Amino acid sequence: MIGSLFLSIIFHSFIILVFLFGSDFLGLKKKIKLTDIPIEVVEIAKKSEAVSKKIEKKKESIKKKNEYTPPKIIEKPKPPEFAKIEKKKPLEKQQKKIKKEDLKNEKKVDRLSSILNTIEKIKKNQDKEDIVKDKTVESKIPDFTGEKLTISEIDIIRRQFIPCWTVPAGIKDVSKISVSVKLKLDPDGNVIGSKLSRDYGSKSRSYKSVAESVLRAVKHPACKKIQVPKKKYEMWKNITLNFDLSDID
Amino acid sequence: MKKNVLLLVLGLFLVASCETTSGVGDGTGAQGYTGDGSRSSLQDYLINEVGDRVYFETDKHNINSSSAFKLETQANWIKSTPGFTIILEGHCDERGTREYNLALGERRANSVKEFLVSLGVDASRIMTVSYGKERPAAEGSTSESWSENRRVVTVIGE
Amino acid sequence: MDLKKILIIFIFYIFSSDCKSEVRIDITEGNVNPIPIAILDFQNNSLEMNSLGKKISGVIRNNLERTGLFTNLRKETFITEKVNFNRKPDFSDWRVTTAQVLIHGRIIELDNKKISLEFRLWDVFQEKQMVAQQLQTNKNNWRRIAHVISDIIYSRITGESGYFDTRIVYISESGLKTKRKKRLAIMDQDGANHKFLTDGSYLALTPRFSPASQLVAYLSYFGRVPRIFLLDLETGKQKVLGDFPGMTFSPRFSPNGERLVMSLAREGNTDLYEMNLKSMNLSRLTKFKGIDTAPSYSPDGKDIVFESDRSGRQQIYTMNLKSKKIKRISFGKGKYATPVWSPRGDLIAFTKFLNGEFYIGVMYKDGKGERVVYKAYLVEGPTWAPNGRVLAFYSQNKTKKNITNPKIKVIDLTGRNLRELITPSDASDPAWSGLLP
Numbered sequence: 001m002i003g004s005l006f007l008s009i010i011f012h013s014f015i016i017l018v019f020l021f022g023s024d025f026l027g028l029k030k031k032i033k034l035t036d037i038p039i040e041v042v043e044i045a046k047k048s049e050a051v052s053k054k055i056e057k058k059k060e061s062i063k064k065k066n067e068y069t070p071p072k073i074i075e076k077p078k079p080p081e082f083a084k085i086e087k088k089k090p091l092e093k094q095q096k097k098i099k100k101e102d103l104k105n106e107k108k109v110d111r112l113s114s115i116l117n118t119i120e121k122i123k124k125n126q127d128k129e130d131i132v133k134d135k136t137v138e139s140k141i142p143d144f145t146g147e148k149l150t151i152s153e154i155d156i157i158r159r160q161f162i163p164c165w166t167v168p169a170g171i172k173d174v175s176k177i178s179v180s181v182k183l184k185l186d187p188d189g190n191v192i193g194s195k196l197s198r199d200y201g202s203k204s205r206s207y208k209s210v211a212e213s214v215l216r217a218v219k220h221p222a223c224k225k226i227q228v229p230k231k232k233y234e235m236w237k238n239i240t241l242n243f244d245l246s247d248i249d
Numbered sequence: 250m251k252k253n254v255l256l257l258v259l260g261l262f263l264v265a266s267c268e269t270t271s272g273v274g275d276g277t278g279a280q281g282y283t284g285d286g287s288r289s290s291l292q293d294y295l296i297n298e299v300g301d302r303v304y305f306e307t308d309k310h311n312i313n314s315s316s317a318f319k320l321e322t323q324a325n326w327i328k329s330t331p332g333f334t335i336i337l338e339g340h341c342d343e344r345g346t347r348e349y350n351l352a353l354g355e356r357r358a359n360s361v362k363e364f365l366v367s368l369g370v371d372a373s374r375i376m377t378v379s380y381g382k383e384r385p386a387a388e389g390s391t392s393e394s395w396s397e398n399r400r401v402v403t404v405i406g407e
Numbered sequence: 408m409d410l411k412k413i414l415i416i417f418i419f420y421i422f423s424s425d426c427k428s429e430v431r432i433d434i435t436e437g438n439v440n441p442i443p444i445a446i447l448d449f450q451n452n453s454l455e456m457n458s459l460g461k462k463i464s465g466v467i468r469n470n471l472e473r474t475g476l477f478t479n480l481r482k483e484t485f486i487t488e489k490v491n492f493n494r495k496p497d498f499s500d501w502r503v504t505t506a507q508v509l510i511h512g513r514i515i516e517l518d519n520k521k522i523s524l525e526f527r528l529w530d531v532f533q534e535k536q537m538v539a540q541q542l543q544t545n546k547n548n549w550r551r552i553a554h555v556i557s558d559i560i561y562s563r564i565t566g567e568s569g570y571f572d573t574r575i576v577y578i579s580e581s582g583l584k585t586k587r588k589k590r591l592a593i594m595d596q597d598g599a600n601h602k603f604l605t606d607g608s609y610l611a612l613t614p615r616f617s618p619a620s621q622l623v624a625y626l627s628y629f630g631r632v633p634r635i636f637l638l639d640l641e642t643g644k645q646k647v648l649g650d651f652p653g654m655t656f657s658p659r660f661s662p663n664g665e666r667l668v669m670s671l672a673r674e675g676n677t678d679l680y681e682m683n684l685k686s687m688n689l690s691r692l693t694k695f696k697g698i699d700t701a702p703s704y705s706p707d708g709k710d711i712v713f714e715s716d717r718s719g720r721q722q723i724y725t726m727n728l729k730s731k732k733i734k735r736i737s738f739g740k741g742k743y744a745t746p747v748w749s750p751r752g753d754l755i756a757f758t759k760f761l762n763g764e765f766y767i768g769v770m771y772k773d774g775k776g777e778r779v780v781y782k783a784y785l786v787e788g789p790t791w792a793p794n795g796r797v798l799a800f801y802s803q804n805k806t807k808k809n810i811t812n813p814k815i816k817v818i819d820l821t822g823r824n825l826r827e828l829i830t831p832s833d834a835s836d837p838a839w840s841g842l843l844p
Contacts, residue, residue: 149430158432165437166507170796170821171566172751182429209566212530217437219532221502238429247435310675336631343810346744346758346787347613347836348657349714349721351626351633352670352677352698355654359675378633379654379672383610388584390810 149235157226161241164220168213169245171206178244179207179214185237189228194218197240214243282330291333291405299326302386303361305399307342310356312364320361323403324368334406337361339379340386342395347381354379361401376406439823441478442564444471445506447488449514449524456522459549460514463524466553467510470571470597471561473817474797475824480506492525501531508537510560520545524552528560538563550599551843558842570792571596574840575799576614576623577815579603580833591625593640596792596839598829604638613657618750618793618841619664624648626656635669649687655680657700661708662750668692668711670700679713681728692726693733701745705752705772712736712746712755712772723757725772736774745788748772750841751795754820756780758787758800767800769820780822784810793841796820799828801835 149157168174184193196211203211217223218241228236281298284290295301300323303316312320327335339354339361358377366372386402387394446468449460471477482488486500490511501509512526521543528538538559544552551572558569579592591604591611605611605627614625621640626633627647635655638645648655653673660667668681679692679699693699695717702713712725723737723746737743741761748755752772759766759779765786770777786802799817803810812833818825828834 154430154432157430158434161432161434162436163438165434166442167437167439168565169439169823170819172753172795205566207566209564212533212564216507216530216532220507221505221532236430240429240431242431242433243437244433244435343785345760346701346721348670348701349698349716349744351612351654351656352672352700355672355677356675356698363675378631380610381612383587383589383612385585389808390805391808 147232147235149229149232153229153232157228157236157239160226161217161223164223165217165243166213167245168210171209173204173206174210175246177207177210178242178246179211180240180242181214181218183218183239183241185226185228185239187230187233187237189226189230191218191224191226210243210245214241217243282326286332288333288405288407291330295323295326295403295405299323301404302400302402304396305357305401307344307395307399308353310353310360312360317364320364321368324365324370327365327370327374328368334374334376336404336406337375337377338384338402338404339377340384340398340400340402341382342398343382343385343390344395345382350381351379354381357399357401361403441472441476442507443480443505444477444508444510445480445485445501445504446471447485447490447509447511449512449526450489451514451516453516456514456516459522459546460512463514463549463553463556466550466597467557467560470554470557473597473826474561475819475826476561476565480504492527495534496529498529498531498534501529506531508560508564517543522546522549522552524556526556528563550595554595554597567796568794568842570794570797570839570842572843573793574600574616574843575815575828575837576604576616576625576840577801577830577837578611578614578835579830580813580835581607591623591638592830592834593623594830601831604640613788613836614838615659616838616840617660617664618662619660622660622664623838624658624660624667626658635667649682649689651689657702659703661704662706663708666704666708668702668704670702679711679726692728692731703747703755705748706750707752712748714744714746721760723755723774736772737770737777738774739777747789747791749791749795750793754795756789756791756798756820758789765802767798767818769798778822780820781816781818781825785813786816788836790837790839792839799837799839801837 180197182193182195182197183191186192194215196215282291282294284294292301300319303312303319305311305316306313337358339356339358341350341353341357345353355377358379362372362375362377365375382398385394385398386400387397446464448457448464451457451460468479472479484504486503487497490496490509492511492513496509496511507530509529509531510526512524515523515525517523522545523541523543525541526539527536529535530537540556540559542552542555554572557571561567561569561571573596574593575596576591576593579590580587582588588607589610589612590607591614592602593604594601604623609630610626610628610633612626612628614623616623623638623640624635625638627636629636629647633654633656634651635648635658636645637648648658648667648669651671651673653671655669655671657670658667659669665685666681666683668679670677671680676696677698677700678694679702680689681692682689692702692711693713693715695715697715697717698721699713699715699717702711704711709729710725710727712723714721715724716722718735721742721744722735723743724733724735726733736755737757739759741759744758744760746755746757749769754769755772756767756769759768764782764784766779767781767786767789768777768779780798781800781802783802784805786800789798789800791798797817797819799815801813801815803813805811813835815828815830815834815837816825817828828837
């Protein structure tokens with residue numbers, strides 16, 4: 001009895017701790033960040049000046065060779081005021097760093113909260129039925145030998161992502177691109193984590209934009225909660241979705 | 250197919266040249282011109298008395314027999330009336346792409362030129378220009394209009 | 408209470424989250440609906456700047472909407488229209504509007520002439536900033552800055568370069584079919600800044616934009632002699648391209664703008680020639696009794712693709728400019744014409760005539776994977792936007808005994824998102840510029 005009280009204290013303080021810090025991670029407090037978001041400064045200037053010089057040279061060389069008098073032009077085209085594009089360095093790259101940390105934190109929270117959910121349930125059962133507590137705990141142990149998902153169950157999951165994914169059709173080499181994303185779901189079918197199987201850092205621009213469309217798809221509000229056969233949690237708590245464009249033109 | 254077309258053209262050349270040798274001087278409407286030699290009067294005579302245009306089959310540029318007959322009359326008139334040049338304008342119907350029709354119009358104008366030269370017209374009096382499908386003679390989009398538009402028109406030069 | 412058991416469960420949960428027994432599901436279809444975007448008006452406290460900001464946002468909205476890939480959310484659905492530029496937006500507000508992407512910014516008057524624009528592009532679902540940039544320009548140049556921003560947004564989201572900061576030259580048509588007046592004209596890609604370049608006293612046809620400069624080559628009947636002219640848009644001056652016996656037509660610039668390939672018709676035979684625009688040297692590329700025309704360069708400038716009737720019917724061929732090796736690539740039914748190599752390099756667009764109908768299609772450079780993009784009674788002359796995923800062409804439909812007036816149309820190479828380009832009068836022969844320097 002003393003043992004369980006002790007445990008209960010540990011758990012509770014743990015929960016409180018997580019809530020204290022977790023809310024920070026999750027941004028639940030809605031603390032408004034006043035940090036300046038860095039801006040890439042682009043002045044529309046020099047670049048085009050250089051280009052128009054080049055063009056001038058070209059013109060001269062053509063002119064020399066030709067003495068034909070041109071027909072009259074009614075309205076001379078006004079060349080566009082050449083915008084001048086001059087890139088200054090991005091002021092800071094802090095934003096990226098912050099982002100990465102955020103991600104890490106998020107992951108931690110995800111894992112912790114799923115653990116907590118389960119532990120809380122276990123705890124409730126403990127309080128209610130002191131005598132049968134061992135059994136209860138045992139029954140909560142996930143069933144490793146559980147049934148696999150049937151094809152139709154997989155199809156139901158698959159279909160739910162279709163409306164969330166805006167296909168980036170028409171981009172170059174689209175038929176050669178496939179993007180895998182790993183999803184983590186909680187027992188209610190909420191998507192609580194998503195990660196690309198491969199980072200797109202070194203990949204082509206086409207791959208990057210497909211990858212981003214995939215990340216938007218799995219974070220689409222309509223795909224936040226997935227209809228799943230609840231009993232088979234073990235089978236679908238980690239899902240890898242492979243978005244493949246080879247059939248799409 | 251190509252060979253056939255060539256043979257046909259060649260055959261017509263032969264027929265046509267026979268006819269010219271025998272036909273010179275017996276007036277196929279060619280000697281009747283009595284105008285003042287101005288461009289407009291020449292053009293009027295060409296249109297009304299001689300015939301200023303010949304027609305072609307789709308995508309073709311060979312001279313068929315009725316065209317050959319017309320061109321013979323033309324050639325006789327041109328030869329007998331010195332003092333002007335002619336421009337052969339090649340045209341196509343609208344059922345082709347712009348670039349191809351420009352080339353096809355040139356081809357048609359050129360085959361008329363070759364025909365006239367073969368009948369004895371001085372090549373230096375003939376110029377060619379292609380208008381592709383840009384200047385149809387008939388407005389409509391019917392097969393009658395199209396056949397009217399696949400043509401080479403002889404125009405008096407300036 | 409068995410502490411051990413609890414511990415085991417605890418440990419199990421920690422590790423199970425990395426358990427590899429996971430389901431793998433292939434998703435091979437999605438929706439092709441446009442992405443909902445929220446573009447806020449660029450803001451400023453002064454009335455004048457605020458209204459300029461509104462105009463700029465308007466041009467951007469219009470640009471993106473016209474691609475068919477995006478749909479602008481209406482202002483009425485926004486929970487707020489003001490987003491502090493230096494703070495992260497409250498994404499929950501934007502998620503309820505269904506916006507996947509949020510664009511907001513501000514406009515600042517630097518002095519009498521200059522303005523500065525700052526904007527941010529947010530991925531609402533991922534709560535991630537995608538772009539944050541500042542641009543400066545002259546006030547009267549505001550349309551271009553709107554196009555530049557549209558290009559940045561388009562390119563960041565689609566992964567392709569944009570095509571909004573571009574112009575289109577085309578042939579403006581009016582009058583009777585038999586005496587059609589055809590003038591060279593130019594406009595921005597969205598139809599703004601329309602100008603006529605010739606007066607219509609002579610025929611003008613098939614203009615082509617140099618991808619690298621402000622030169623336009625076109626076929627002019629000036630003096631009743633059809634020849635290729637080069638028009639410099641910066642000076643407004645033009646000159647005939649060389650003086651050849653015969654008719655020159657169907658010009659096309661090389662990707663670097665230094666060479667030009669064209670057709671020369673002479674004595675009933677049309678062959679291809681290439682001209683070096685620096686030295687004005689001319690070299691003959693084909694020598695075949697037949698019509699070789701409509702040449703177009705590959706993006707690396709090493710090959711050309713063209714049409715020829717050497718097989719008896721118009722078909723598409725490629726030629727390596729160094730080895731002069733010619734390869735036929737189209738073998739389908741019908742006549743294939745006006746092939747145009749995509750600036751992206753992967754595809755060739757063409758015109759096809761089959762069973763009384765015209766088609767615009769694309770195929771890979773080896774002739775495989777032919778696909779129809781558009782079909783009409785008459786449609787021809789495809790031109791690529793510089794990003795190689797959008798095509799413009801002109802088309803005419805059949806009425807009872809005639810055909811409708813020509814109009815320029817723009818379409819995604821997937822065959823979706825067909826739009827008509829609004830022009831002051833009838834329009835044909837469009838040619839897209841490269842991205843403006």
